Structures are given as C-alpha cells and as structure tokens.
Amino acid sequence: HPFIVDDSDHCETPLNAYQDLEVVLDRLLFGNGGKKKKQRSELIIYDPYYCDGGVKDKLSSMGYTNVINNNRDFYKDISTNSIPEYDVLITNPPYSADHIEKILEYVNKNKNKPCFLLLPHFVYTKDYYERTIGRCCNSNNNNSNNAFLYFLIPEIRYAYVPPDWVNQRRGSKALAKGKETTAPFPSFWY
Helix, strand or coil, rough: CCCCCCCCHEECCHHHHHHCCCCHHHCCCCCCCCCCCCCCHHHHCCCCCCCCCHHHHHHHCCCCCCCCCCCCHHHHHCCCCCCCHHHHCCCCCCCCCCHHHHHHHHHHHHCCCCEEEEEECCCHCCCHHHHHCCCCEEEEEECCCCCCCCCCCCCCCCEEEECCCHHHHCCCCCCCCCCEEEEECCCCEE
C-alpha cells in the first residue's frame, strides 16, 4: 500500500454482507417516478478503502460492475480534491486509529450522496458519532446540517477473511489461508 496500514484493519468484507445491501442498492436504480433509470452495471459504487481489492469481484458477481476501489490514500484524495465521481459509497473502513471518525466526517460533508458503512455495532454510542453525525435521529431535533443514517442489521454475524499478505506478515496459524474469522464484536451497515 502507498500509505501506512495496520494489518488488523485488513479483512475482506464477505459476499453475504454485500448481498444484504442488494435490495437497497436496487432502489437507487429507480427515479422518483418509479421508473428504472439505471441498470446495476451503470451504478457507480465507490469504496475508498482498499484492502485486497475483493469488493470489485464480490459486487460484480451481483451485477454491480462499475466499482471504484483503488489502492490509493483516501485522505490524500480528499485533501487534493481527487475523489472520483460516484453514485453511492460502500465501504468497510479500517477500525483502528481515527478512521471511523474520518469516514463519518466525510459522509456528513457529502450527505447528498448515499452511503453504506460497515461498522462495529457500538459506533453510534461513541462521542465522535455524536459530533460528526449528531442527534439527527432524535425526533425532537431536526438538525438538517447533519447526515441521517439508518441501520441495516444482519440476521447472522459476518465472518471476515484476511488477505494472504496479512497472514504472511503475522506468521499466524490462527488465520490460515482462506479461513474466515469473526470480529470480536458484531458489525452492521450504517
């Protein structure tokens, strides 16, 4: 990677997590009049965090073939105004350091774009969530300056697969090639 990475942040999102979004993504293909305005292959999906590039294959297998997921520094792209044009942002961001807070800040500043963030279940209880997204979900607070997020909670807990290079760096036998692992906490889509 052309930027510093934490190996523990690199586990590929499983196909079933993307399949859970399928019905919602398909709704984005329709205009206000209920008439289909795009095909799945025309919807531009952007995942700014590159793990091992698996998102393209998984979404392509569902017919969403126009996926932007390159091995680039997302934060540098923000600072240089180099974010590509897209219809929807879908990502499982790194959970270490302040990555979650940074992606929440980004989606709040770009609230006119739909997004799906695969995050730990507890994120909405954090101070940084309150600061970046706000209490917009509280019916007594109509703060239109903040993004509004729904939650899509999976029926089963997602299992993630670390790329081979993570296992090689760690020399871990616990994370054998292709072996799924589960995060120490549930995750769901924001």
